[in-house]
Amino acid sequence: MALDVARARADTPGIRNVVHFNNAGSALPPRQVTDAVIDHLRLESEIGGYEAAAAAADKVENAYDAIAALIGCRRDEVAIVENATRAWDMVFYALATSFERGDRILTSRAEYASNVIAFLQVAARTGVVVEPIDDDDTGQLSVEDLRRRLAAQDAGPVRLVAVTHVPTQGGLVNPAREIGRVTREHGVPFLLDACQSVGQMRIDVDDIGCDFLTATGRKFLRGPRGTGFAYIRRELIAGLEPPFLDLHAATWTATDEFRIRPDARRFENWESNVAGKIGLGVAADYARAWGMDAIEQRVNALAEALRLRLGDRRDIDVHDRGAHTCGIVTFTMDGVDPEAVQRRLNEHRVNTSVSTVTSARFDLEARGLPAVVRASAHYYNTEDEIERLIDALPRP
Structure with missing residues (x-):
């Protein structure tokens, strides 16, 4: 059963203020x-x-x-x-x-x-x-x-x-x-x-x-x-x-x-x-x-769509691993510090976060990644918001 995105967004006042791809940090709560x-x-x-x-x-x-x-x-x-x-x-x-x-x-x-x-x-x-x-x-x-x-x-x-x-x-x-x-x-x-x-x-x-x-x-x-x-x-x-x-x-x-x-x-x-x-x-x-199966299906679809759009850019590397992935999407941009990417997105009212090596040293240090930009989708996000994130990224 498809999730009613319009109703989910109607329950989420914060979408009027920001494009929120920081759900792995702290999601926008519903009004309830x-x-x-x-x-x-x-x-x-x-x-x-x-x-x-x-x-x-x-x-x-x-x-x-x-x-x-x-x-x-x-x-x-x-x-x-x-x-x-x-x-x-x-x-x-x-x-x-x-x-x-x-x-x-x-x-x-x-x-x-x-x-x-x-x-x-x-x-x-x-x-x-x-x-x-x-x-x-x-x-x-x-x-x-x-x-x-x-x-x-x-x-x-x-x-x-x-x-x-x-x-x-x-x-x-x-x-x-x-x-x-x-x-x-x-x-x-x-x-x-x-x-x-x-x-x-x-x-x-x-x-x-x-x-x-x-x-x-x-x-x-x-x-x-x-x-x-x-x-x-x-x-x-x-x-x-x-x-x-x-x-x-x-x-x-x-x-x-x-x-x-x-x-x-x-x-x-x-x-x-x-x-x-x-x-x-x-x-x-x-x-x-909402149903956890419907939530999971929607979240995964949005995250995969974001990975594909990021992958369209030659100056971007997506770093997610595993046989199965979820709503968290991590990436870096050639020659641009992840914190600078986050600041640029924030200036366009797109919320993301940065994961650094000090949070996950076993993993990120072994992969030579001092930090990654983290964009995390939830079911109330939309395909249009993905495009807003992509459009707000720095250009080479």
């Missing part, structure tokens, strides 16, 4: 999300923050149901936190308490800087070894190399496979389902960073086979900034103690005792952005109402 957030902030101003939270308890709880439905899990497996990085960190550092010298973490060469920095910090503390899995000929993670490394137990036990589904620096989609199949075969936990994939493609955690998944609200999901969430498989929750606790994550049961709550909300803390939570739930419901 903005209204939900503003309505709650207004309620807080009128009756008080605690009182407004109590009055909106059903809307807050809806966020858990909406996220669970979006990614195919149960509501007690969802924790809502401040952002995707905090969600990922809470899971990773809970797992890291059991790491020992000589243990191995396997990760992708497309991995995001924040994740790698956490790996390196824990490696310095514990002696765990961080191993990037090789890419295959298409540029995606090599499932065969993953199998080989998992089987090489003489090199040390693999305690975690942590992979970014869609990297910040390109349109690659790593083979998450195949990774999940292999990690299940070997009984190794699988943490999937889905920050760039949730909201632009169908995600089903049971189908993928990941044990943990983290994502943000502000990118392709079109939710509020300052929101993120984690999925933790129910069977693993009780065995994980978060790196810090408060009176929301645990109950003080006696003067010298406490009890951690049994669900995924043990990874949350008491103070939170209530309006943001409500808006996140609305964003998840809004995405599902």
Whole structure:
């Protein structure tokens, strides 16, 4: 079924101001999300923050149901936190308490800087070894190399496979389902960073086979900034103690005792952005109402059209890799710094961003790319907007 682009644009006030190809940074929210957030902030101003939270308890709880439905899990497996990085960190550092010298973490060469920095910090503390899995000929993670490394137990036990589904620096989609199949075969936990994939493609955690998944609200999901969430498989929750606790994550049961709550909300803390939570739930419901298959089809078609138009220019190189690509398109222009390209586009009210080597050193450094321009399409973009982007680019 074709997606109603006119209706999607009618729901998106920001299209009147800009051509927005920075959805991998922070998408334009639909008015339904903005209204939900503003309505709650207004309620807080009128009756008080605690009182407004109590009055909106059903809307807050809806966020858990909406996220669970979006990614195919149960509501007690969802924790809502401040952002995707905090969600990922809470899971990773809970797992890291059991790491020992000589243990191995396997990760992708497309991995995001924040994740790698956490790996390196824990490696310095514990002696765990961080191993990037090789890419295959298409540029995606090599499932065969993953199998080989998992089987090489003489090199040390693999305690975690942590992979970014869609990297910040390109349109690659790593083979998450195949990774999940292999990690299940070997009984190794699988943490999937889905920050760039949730909201632009169908995600089903049971189908993928990941044990943990983290994502943000502000990118392709079109939710509020300052929101993120984690999925933790129910069977693993009780065995994980978060790196810090408060009176929301645990109950003080006696003067010298406490009890951690049994669900995924043990990874949350008491103070939170209530309006943001409500808006996140609305964003998840809004995405599902369009249908994730329809969204993915539209996003991929726009991104491929943009790649083709960029490829028409001899002075432009497109850098997306992988057997499958998505809504993120990255490129460079001969003799023009990527930040200068971004500024030029911004002058024409076309929003893009720049990914630098410091965000993805395993990948971009190996390819000799200090930086790339990143244009990321969403379903409310149009073919005419693609032409506006192309027309705004510097000329040789």
